[in-house]
Amino acid sequence: MRREEQYLADILEAADAIARFLKGISREDFLRDEVLQSAVLQKLIVIGEAAARLPKRFQEIHSDLEWADVIGFRNIAVHAYFSVNWSIVWNTATHDVPVLRTKIAEILGPGPSG
Numbered sequence: 056m057r058r059e060e061q062y063l064a065d066i067l068e069a070a071d072a073i074a075r076f077l078k079g080i081s082r083e084d085f086l087r088d089e090v091l092q093s094a095v096l097q098k099l100i101v102i103g104e105a106a107a108r109l110p111k112r113f114q115e116i117h118s119d120l121e122w123a124d125v126i127g128f129r130n131i132a133v134h135a136y137f138s139v140n141w142s143i144v145w146n147t148a149t150h151d152v153p154v155l156r157t158k159i160a161e162i163l164g165p166g167p168s169g
Contacts, residue, residue, distance in 0.1 A: 059113050063159050065105040069098040070156035073148050085145050092141055095148050096132055102152070103129020120158055 076094050077085065085091055106114075106125040114122045128147060132139060 057108070059109055060163060062105040062108050063163055066102050066159050067156060067163070069101040069105070070152050070159070073098045073152050074156075077148060082142075082145050082149075086141055092144065096139065096144055099144065099147060099152070100129050100132050102155070103127075103132070117158075117162060120155065125155065 073095055076091060076098075080088075080091065085095075103126050106122055107129065109122070114120075
């Protein structure tokens with residue numbers, strides 16, 4: 056079984072990828088680019104899957120994060136893929152993910168110094 060820190064690192068990596076994908080991209084460009092939409096959605100699914108694998112006790116300790124929303128978004132994206140609203144994906148990727156990334160980075164604390 057993977058450790059909590061590994062799942063949190065997965066979330067950070069996916070959030071960083073989303074930030075790279077969307078750097079300099081407007082909402083209108085995003086809504087016209089099927090490949091970019093797919094890439095961002097895939098990383099949002101990774102975030103939700105990693106969050107779902109965190110133990111309930113960990114989620115309770117860090118209850119300031121909206122774990123149910125993160126996991127629920129993944130479930131909708133995977134199981135109700137036919138009803139994905141790309142405007143919601145855009146808002147999630149550009150507003151919610153950066154906040155989540157900051158909170159996860161705070162939980163992990165500073166990395167090893169070299």
